[in-house]
Amino acid sequence: MTSLQEGPVQDAAGLSTQPAEVGAPVRGSFVAPYRRAWRQLTSMRTALLLLFLLALGSVPGGFLPQRALAPQRVKEYYSAHPSLAPVLDRLSLFDVFASPWFAAVYLLLFVSLIGCIVPRTRLHAKALRTPPPKVPHTLSRLRASDRWETDLSPQDAVAAARAALPRWRRVVREVSGSAELSAEKGYLRETGNLLFHVSLVVLLVGIALGGLYGFKGTVLVTEGSGFADAIINYDDITPGRRFTQDGLAPFHFTLDDFHATYTAAGAARTFEADLTWAPGPDAPTRPYRLRVNHPLEAGGGAKVYLVGHGYAPHVVVKDPKGNVALDQSVPCLPQNPKFLSNCTIKVPDAEPDQMAFEGVFTPTTVQDPKTGQVTSVHPAAALPVLTVVGYRGDLGVDAGIPRSVFSLEGTDRLTKVDAPPQGLRPGETWKMPGGGSITYAGTDEWATFQVTQDPGKVLALYASAGMVLGLLLSLFVRRRRVWVRAVPGGADGRTVVEAGGLSRTDAESFANEFGALTERLRDRTGGPAPSPTLPEKDG
Amino acid sequence: MQALASVSDKLLFATIVVYALAMLCFAGEQAARRARAVPARVLVGAGAPLLSKDQPGVRPAAPRGGIGRLAVVLTAGGAVVHLVTLVLRGIAAGRPPWGNMYEFSVSVAFVAVAAFLYLVADGRVDRSLGAFVMVPVVLYLGLAGTVLYTPVGPLVPALDSYWLKIHVAAAVMASGAFLLSGVVALLYLTRARYDEQTAAGRTVRFPLSLGGSLPAASSLDRASYSVIAFAFPVWTFAIIAGAIWAEAAWGRYWGWDPKETWSFITWVLYAGYLHARATAGWKGRKAAWVAVAAACALIIDYYVVNIFVVGLHSYA
Ligand code: HEM
Numbered sequence: 001m002t003s004l005q006e007g008p009v010q011d012a013a014g015l016s017t018q019p020a021e022v023g024a025p026v027r028g029s030f031v032a033p034y035r036r037a038w039r040q041l042t043s044m045r046t047a048l049l050l051l052f053l054l055a056l057g058s059v060p061g062g063f064l065p066q067r068a069l070a071p072q073r074v075k076e077y078y079s080a081h082p083s084l085a086p087v088l089d090r091l092s093l094f095d096v097f098a099s100p101w102f103a104a105v106y107l108l109l110f111v112s113l114i115g116c117i118v119p120r121t122r123l124h125a126k127a128l129r130t131p132p133p134k135v136p137h138t139l140s141r142l143r144a145s146d147r148w149e150t151d152l153s154p155q156d157a158v159a160a161a162r163a164a165l166p167r168w169r170r171v172v173r174e175v176s177g178s179a180e181l182s183a184e185k186g187y188l189r190e191t192g193n194l195l196f197h198v199s200l201v202v203l204l205v206g207i208a209l210g211g212l213y214g215f216k217g218t219v220l221v222t223e224g225s226g227f228a229d230a231i232i233n234y235d236d237i238t239p240g241r242r243f244t245q246d247g248l249a250p251f252h253f254t255l256d257d258f259h260a261t262y263t264a265a266g267a268a269r270t271f272e273a274d275l276t277w278a279p280g281p282d283a284p285t286r287p288y289r290l291r292v293n294h295p296l297e298a299g300g301g302a303k304v305y306l307v308g309h310g311y312a313p314h315v316v317v318k319d320p321k322g323n324v325a326l327d328q329s330v331p332c333l334p335q336n337p338k339f340l341s342n343c344t345i346k347v348p349d350a351e352p353d354q355m356a357f358e359g360v361f362t363p364t365t366v367q368d369p370k371t372g373q374v375t376s377v378h379p380a381a382a383l384p385v386l387t388v389v390g391y392r393g394d395l396g397v398d399a400g401i402p403r404s405v406f407s408l409e410g411t412d413r414l415t416k417v418d419a420p421p422q423g424l425r426p427g428e429t430w431k432m433p434g435g436g437s438i439t440y441a442g443t444d445e446w447a448t449f450q451v452t453q454d455p456g457k458v459l460a461l462y463a464s465a466g467m468v469l470g471l472l473l474s475l476f477v478r479r480r481r482v483w484v485r486a487v488p489g490g491a492d493g494r495t496v497v498e499a500g501g502l503s504r505t506d507a508e509s510f511a512n513e514f515g516a517l518t519e520r521l522r523d524r525t526g527g528p529a530p531s532p533t534l535p536e537k538d539g
Numbered sequence: 540m541q542a543l544a545s546v547s548d549k550l551l552f553a554t555i556v557v558y559a560l561a562m563l564c565f566a567g568e569q570a571a572r573r574a575r576a577v578p579a580r581v582l583v584g585a586g587a588p589l590l591s592k593d594q595p596g597v598r599p600a601a602p603r604g605g606i607g608r609l610a611v612v613l614t615a616g617g618a619v620v621h622l623v624t625l626v627l628r629g630i631a632a633g634r635p636p637w638g639n640m641y642e643f644s645v646s647v648a649f650v651a652v653a654a655f656l657y658l659v660a661d662g663r664v665d666r667s668l669g670a671f672v673m674v675p676v677v678l679y680l681g682l683a684g685t686v687l688y689t690p691v692g693p694l695v696p697a698l699d700s701y702w703l704k705i706h707v708a709a710a711v712m713a714s715g716a717f718l719l720s721g722v723v724a725l726l727y728l729t730r731a732r733y734d735e736q737t738a739a740g741r742t743v744r745f746p747l748s749l750g751g752s753l754p755a756a757s758s759l760d761r762a763s764y765s766v767i768a769f770a771f772p773v774w775t776f777a778i779i780a781g782a783i784w785a786e787a788a789w790g791r792y793w794g795w796d797p798k799e800t801w802s803f804i805t806w807v808l809y810a811g812y813l814h815a816r817a818t819a820g821w822k823g824r825k826a827a828w829v830a831v832a833a834a835c836a837l838i839i840d841y842y843v844v845n846i847f848v849v850g851l852h853s854y855a
Contacts, residue, residue, distance in 0.1 A: 045819075051811040062848070450789075
């Protein structure tokens with residue numbers, strides 16, 4: 001017997017389609033302990049516990065810096081709490097969402113979830129095929145009930161009641177002279193509930209697909225330069241565990257122009273990157289204006305986002321022999337919201353010694369008259385100055401040790417050129433003591449692009465839609481039953497009609513619905529106006 | 540535009556004043572009721588151990604009389620001023636009024652008050668809850684107008700998006716309702732404990748004695764459930780809209796940013812609440828504690844994370 005055929009006078013909870021918990025223990029069987037463990041795992045109580053664990057487990061991820069998101073801040077945390085940090089780290093608290101214990105919690109939850117969905121789907125399918133249960137013996141003991149008399153025969157009264165409940169699932173039963181109607185409505189509640197829980201599983205599958213086969217890479221491109229989608233062209237990549245090179249989309253683009261606008265106070269207003277791009281090597285190129293919130297769909301499931309920008313002063317460096325050793329835009333890294341940026345210029349081709357420059361770029365420059373210190377007061381390049389100091393010697397680029405292009409760190413065989421920092425405006429040249437020169441020829445900008453591919457994204461989106469739809473159904477559809485019994489034996493040979501109803505949730509609004517319903521039934525069966533005391537209210 | 544913004548600021552002050560008056564009227568009605576309920580409690584104190592929870596003597600007399608109705612009218616009037624405050628702010632900024640913490644908080648408070656008025660009008664909760672609901676609302680708006688106040692300004696480019704508007708609108712709706720449900724859940728806990736104490740024949744002291752003037756525990760439980768049942772799908776949708784926006788802005792739909800993490804914790808806790816109500820041994824008070832914990836997670840999500848935790852969202 002399913003829960004749909006439980007005894008007549010029941011508590012509202014009897015309308016639950018939740019699977020019955022733990023039946024009779026299977027004794028003396030080899031599988032019994034496993035079965036018991038399985039039932040335990042798929043019980044509501046366990047599901048609840050696992051949900052709480054999931055929430056609790058996420059808490060450190062919401063307070064502590066996470067390596068995947070902010071590696072620098074994890075390092076800072078290490079230096080701020082040198083004795084605590086390693087302990088936290090051993091517990092994976094800086095990688096909560098990739099930690100084995102977090103995975104254990106959500107995997108158990110999903111096993112429990114599947115173990116819950118399967119029997120509930122079976123029960124629900126059965127419920128959909130089972131007619132509403134027989135009329136309880138004493139309808140008057142239900143919370144919502146009513147009674148009146150009519151001149152119709154019991155059969156006609158019940159037929160009229162049946163017709164008055166058009167969108168209900170109904171069954172009429174006749175028992176020796178009397179007639180009964182059982183009606184039920186709101187099956188979509190459980191359908192919605194199942195849809196919601198199934199969507200959760202589908203969502204997890206979508207997320208997993210993205211994690212396994214997805215790809216993320218970032219690349220910095222200076223105005224006038226281009227990018228073609230290949231692993232070696234990226235500055236930084238995060239491939240999924242199952243991602244392979246062939247998964248990359250074959251697009252390429254050139255950054256023609258980058259422009260940003262700011263408010264007078266220096267807050268960012270717009271960022272735009274004008275690209276010329278093509279989805280493949282042989283495809284014709286086309287323009288695209290890439291903006292924040294408007295990624296480029298580059299074909300093959302790849303999307304290109306604009307994630308950062310900065311200045312790249314164009315410099316021309318001549319070595320002491322008079323040869324142009326560098327003629328290029330050099331990206332500088334912004335240090336503050338006004339785009340004071342650090343620049344490192346390496347000139348490996350200079351002869352006889354290699355050359356290098358370090359400096360700051362200030363887009364709207366103000367110089368402190370006393371200290372000579374330069375700062376930037378606005379992010380737009382209104383009054384740009386490139387301030388540099390020079391070095392000569394050996395850049396160490398041949399030593400086979402990878403070095404950052406953005407710093408001179410680790411290159412200890414360089415000698416500083418004995419001169420104070422030189423502030424150059426566009427077009428100005430610094431002739432260095434001992435030969436060589438650097439010209440600040442003009443200002444270009446650079447932008448960083450993030451390329452992502454996530455093959456599970458669409459599935460996750462559908463699953464999300466399923467979740468919302470399922471939730472709406474399961475929270476707002478009410479499962480309810482109405483019974484009508486018509487028996488002969490009223491005054492003057494009239495028929496006595498009794499009606500009763502039951503709702504699993506929200507007894508109060510069901511009382512209203514039931515009131516309206518019985519009014520309609522009385523109308524159709526020619527009964528008197530409803531008596532004011534009915535239906536009985538809950539609580 | 541600046542002029543509109545300063546009118547809006549003045550109206551916020553007016554809103555707070557009107558709500559505070561409403562709060563006083565609600566409290567006045569409460570006090571009158573408690574005075575009436577005293578004899579019943581003396582009876583309980585005298586040791587009638589088998590009192591049922593809904594024993595009529597303990598129950599406050601049916602609400603009637605002017606001051607309570609005046610309180611509701613004041614609340615509704617305050618809500619209208621509140622709405623105008625938001626609309627003017629939105630016009631002044633040239634965008635929906637939920638672009639920073641100040642605007643968000645004022646919007647959330649509006650939803651909470653509107654939801655409360657709806658429940659009262661619908662007969663789902665007794666207006667006697669008004670005093671307990673308006674106290675946090677007034678405090679909240681007061682804090683918003685002082686500590687969190689931000690002058691009107693444009694949005695940073697990442698925030699200027701269609702999905703963001705939908706996302707934040709849904710988050711505001713759900714948050715207002717969740718905060719209201721948190722207050723109601725606390726009142727339910729007070730009332731349930733009060734019932735337990737009086738049934739055991741113990742005298743109850745302040746603040747638990749407030750429970751005597753609250754509606755029946757079962758009706759508070761239902762009210763808090765129905766508000767959560769409304770807010771949970773909205774919150775789910777808000778998270779999804781946020782994910783869609785994040786996908787467009789940052790190239791990933793989910794990244795465990797602190798803000799996302801706390802929205803997730805909040806969501807899981809409310810899912811836990813809905814489960815708890817269907818789990819034997821968890822109905823009633825335990826479930827209500829879950830609702831309170833979930834509301835705390837929501838507050839952490841918005842305030843603690845924004846102010847103290849660094850993340851991508853920290854400009855919001
Ligand atoms: C992944 C974690 C889960 C989440 C986020 C979740 C969420 C929810 C939500 C939001 C509801 C409310 C819908 C309603 O009241 O009808 C719900 C109901 C329900 N869930 Fe889950 N659930 C999860 C896992 C599970 C598991 C593992 C089980 C089985 C043990 C389960 C069984 C149920 C049942 C039976 C209901 C209906 C409760 C009722 O009859 O009111 N859920 N769930």
